[in-house]
Amino acid sequence: MLDHLQQHFANLGNEFARPVKAAPLKEGQLRHVNWRLAEALGMSAILEDQTALQQLASGHGQGLAMKYSGHQFGVFNPQLGDGRGLLLGEWKDSRGELWDWHLKGAGRTPFSRFGDGRAVWRSSVREHIIGESLNALGIASSRSLCLLSSNEEVMRETPEYAASIIRIAKTHIRFGSFEEFFYQRKYQQLRELADYCIERYLPHNSPGDYQSLLDMAVINTADMIAAWQVYGFNHGVMNTDNMSIIGETFDFGPYAFLDDYEPEFICNHSDTHGRYRFSQQPSIGLWNLNALAHALSILLDQDQLKSSLMNYQKQLANTYQSGLNRRLGIQGLNEDDVALSQRWLSLLAAHNLDYNLSFRALADVLRGIGWQDSFTVLADSEDGKIWLCDYHTRIENQSPEQTAAQMDDCNPLYLPRSHHLQQVIEASMQGDDLPLERLFDCVSSPFAKQQNDYGFDLAPASDEKGICLSCSS
Ligand code: AMP
Ligand code: MG
Numbered sequence: 001m002l003d004h005l006q007q008h009f010a011n012l013g014n015e016f017a018r019p020v021k022a023a024p025l026k027e028g029q030l031r032h033v034n035w036r037l038a039e040a041l042g043m044s045a046i047l048e049d050q051t052a053l054q055q056l057a058s059g060h061g062q063g064l065a066m067k068y069s070g071h072q073f074g075v076f077n078p079q080l081g082d083g084r085g086l087l088l089g090e091w092k093d094s095r096g097e098l099w100d101w102h103l104k105g106a107g108r109t110p111f112s113r114f115g116d117g118r119a120v121w122r123s124s125v126r127e128h129i130i131g132e133s134l135n136a137l138g139i140a141s142s143r144s145l146c147l148l149s150s151n152e153e154v155m156r157e158t159p160e161y162a163a164s165i166i167r168i169a170k171t172h173i174r175f176g177s178f179e180e181f182f183y184q185r186k187y188q189q190l191r192e193l194a195d196y197c198i199e200r201y202l203p204h205n206s207p208g209d210y211q212s213l214l215d216m217a218v219i220n221t222a223d224m225i226a227a228w229q230v231y232g233f234n235h236g237v238m239n240t241d242n243m244s245i246i247g248e249t250f251d252f253g254p255y256a257f258l259d260d261y262e263p264e265f266i267c268n269h270s271d272t273h274g275r276y277r278f279s280q281q282p283s284i285g286l287w288n289l290n291a292l293a294h295a296l297s298i299l300l301d302q303d304q305l306k307s308s309l310m311n312y313q314k315q316l317a318n319t320y321q322s323g324l325n326r327r328l329g330i331q332g333l334n335e336d337d338v339a340l341s342q343r344w345l346s347l348l349a350a351h352n353l354d355y356n357l358s359f360r361a362l363a364d365v366l367r368g369i370g371w372q373d374s375f376t377v378l379a380d381s382e383d384g385k386i387w388l389c390d391y392h393t394r395i396e397n398q399s400p401e402q403t404a405a406q407m408d409d410c411n412p413l414y415l416p417r418s419h420h421l422q423q424v425i426e427a428s429m430q431g432d433d434l435p436l437e438r439l440f441d442c443v444s445s446p447f448a449k450q451q452n453d454y455g456f457d458l459a460p461a462s463d464e465k466g467i468c469l470s471c472s473s
Contacts, residue, residue, distance in 0.1 A: 001052040002061055005089030005101055009172075010064055012196060015189050017064035020086055023107025023117065025150035025162055028058030031433055032128065032147040036444060037168060041093045043145070056088070057103065057148040057164050063088040065109035069183060070176030070241030071291050073275055078183055080176060080241050081111030084118060087172055098200065100172050101145070105164035116162075118154045122425045124163035125436060127252045129416045129424075131167075133443035134249055137412060139227040140220070141249040142169035149428075169248060173197060175217075175292040176241035182295035190298055201246050210299040213245075214308040218289055220247025222315035225285040230323030231412070232258035232355045234278045236268040236469075240288050254469030257415045259460050261348035261355040267418075269469055286312050326410050327359045329366065329403040330394060340394060343387050351377045351384075354459040359411035363404040374459070412446035413457040414439075418467035420456050 009017065030050060038044045047053055055061070063086030069078045086109070088101040104127070105119030119127075124147055131143035144165040152162040173193070181190035194210055205212045224247045228235065234256050235242075235249065242251035256267035263279040271277070276284060289312060293305040300308075324341040325333060348358055353375060361375040365388070371379045378384035395403060420439055427435045435454055442456045449457065 001046060001049065001056045002088060004046050005091055006098070007089050008098065008200070009066075009087060009090070009100075009196070012192060015067075015186065016193065017066045017082075017087065018110050019062060020065045020106075020109045021062045022059035022086055022103060024059040025105070025118075025148070025152050025164065027151040028054060028148050028164070029150070030054045030057065030146060031149050031428070032436065032440065034128075034132070034143065034145050034440075036132070037143050037145055041091065041099055041168070043091060047145075053146060054148065057146055057166055058150070059103070059106050059164065061088065061103070062086070063103060063106065065111055066172055066177070067111070067180050068174050068176040068241050069180040070174065070239050071179070071288070072239040072241070073271070074287075076179070076183070077241075078180075079111075079113065081180075082109055083112040083115045084109070085167075088166070091168075098170075100167075100169050102167040102169065102172055103164060104167050105162060116154050118152070118162040119164060120154060120156060120160040121149055121163040121429070122160070123253075124148075124165050125425050125428060126255070126416070126421055127167070128165050129421065129436075129440055129443060130252055130255060132440060133414075133416050133446065134233070136444050136446050137227070137231055139231065139233070139249060140224050140247060142167050142244075142251075144168070169244070169250060171197075171201065171244055171246050171248070173245045174241050175243040175245065175288055175295070176239075177245070178292060178295040179240060182298065187298045190295070194296070194299060197245055210296060211304050211308060214293060214296055214300065214305070215311065217245055217247060217292060218308050218312050219315050221285050221289060222312050223247065223319045224249060225281050226316045226319035227323060228281055229278075229320055230327065231415075232261070232278070234258065234265060234267040234276075235281065236271070236276055238276050238281065238284045238288060240291050243288050243292075245292075256418050256467070256469070258355045259417060259465055260352045261345060261358070263345075263349065267469065282316055285316070327407065328391070329363065329398070329407040331398055331403075334394070337394075340387075340390060343383075344391075347378065347381075347384055347387055351381070353377070356412060356415060357459055359407060360413065363407040363411065366400040366404040366407075368400075409447055412443075413449060414442035414446040414453070416443050417460065418469070419460040419464040420454075422467065423454070 038047050065082040067081045069080050085102050085104040086106045090098040108117035128144040128147040131141050134141035145168050146166050148164045150162050153159050154162045236255050237253040244250045254268045266274045266277040361372045424435045424439050442453050
């Protein structure tokens with residue numbers, strides 16, 4: 001199977017990554033293949049050889065452990081790098097675009113430090129599913145091609161089973177990849193890495209156009225984080241080694257979608273000070289971009305760095321507001337829309353209402369169906385009535401039916417919420433993969449009601465809310 005991949009990053013040489021033979025997992029079993037992704041990238045034919053895929057995902061092969069460092073929870077850690085994953089190579093699709101294949105859970109590497117080089121089943125299931133969900137919502141993200149379980153026990157807080165995924169992404173180059181060379185004073189390599197990125201991700205730009213590289217990182221990161229905020233996605237571990245240079249969501253840990261609209265929600269149990277809580281994501285994005293800009297200060301002067309970073313806030317605010325307007329069915333963008341949408345969010349927060357389902361409920365009001373049960377408080381409360389009146393005024397020139405239909409087309413019924421993932425993981429550990437397959441399918445087409453959906457369109461009951469996960473994965 002590796003024969004089908006090209007080796008572009010490998011050509012950069014030993015300063016950038018170490019060749020490593022993967023360590024095979026015991027009794028690796030392919031549990032799910034992402035045929036939709038395989039189809040989209042023209043990989044289906046090679047995946048027909050399921051034995052070869054199973055062998056590769058089990059760790060019979062070799063790849064590259066990439067070097068990087070990064071700021072973790074605000075503190076620089078010079079010793080990171082791929083400790084449990086290997087870049088297998090790049091797949092060229094029919095349009096000539098390259099896609100990295102990365103085996104996560106491949107065994108120990110020179111960068112494993114005290115780790116065992118493995119990924120556990122529950123985290124692999126979560127990563128396998130979230131890439132599809134974000135992609136279906138139009139949020140740039142890595143995706144997972146296949147999910148494999150094994151019989152190899154690994155120790156976390158309790159004993160668990162090791163697993164693997166093959167991650168597909170446009171890049172595995174992180175902000176931390178540049179920090180690595182900056183702090184090691186390896187400026188020649190820093191420049192080579194930047195040149196590699198320009199050639200691969202900005203093919204129409206001239207070599208040496210480092211300003212455009214930083215501009216791209218700034219704009220794409222702003223768009224990505226704005227989209228997270230629009231859909232209530234909390235990444236949870238926004239360390240600079242988990243930030244892709246092209247602004248794709250990646251390296252998932254204890255992520256969560258908001259259930260109730262709770263801006264101060266912290267999905268990561270290890271994040272004791274809430275550095276990466278939902279409301280902080282936009283400002284952490286800028287903090288991380290500053291860390292990247294600092295590493296690029298070898299290639300660009302202060303004015304150039306500043307001029308790129310200056311674009312962040314405006315881009316994020318614009319993308320965020322257009323996203324919220326789309327979800328609310330508001331056409332165009334008026335000055336007062338910020339206040340109107342913020343008042344909506346305040347209402348949701350004040351009445352502990354489900355964030356994502358609230359937009360579906362609002363569309364039903366436009367259809368004349370009225371408020372669904374859990375949202376009737378909006379019809380009964382004074383602030384709810386005033387808001388609705390202002391909202392109707394804002395959209396008075398739009399057709400209510402058409403507006404409601406457009407809202408349903410961008411407001412998901414299905415998201416991999418923490419309680420759904422828990423249910424799916426528990427069933428799969430008992431050998432029942434049907435819920436996993438159904439959740440995967442539901443989040444891949446999240447806007448229309450599906451048959452036999454195991455109640456994946458439901459918000460959590462009160463005792464299922466607020467699951468906080470640990471970082472250990
Ligand atoms: P992550 O939390 O997955 O972003 O990982 C942070 C760093 O720890 C990266 O350098 C990983 O390669 C490394 N790491 C995480 N888990 C393990 C593990 N089980 N074995 C070896 N290295 C790991
Ligand atoms: Mg990471």
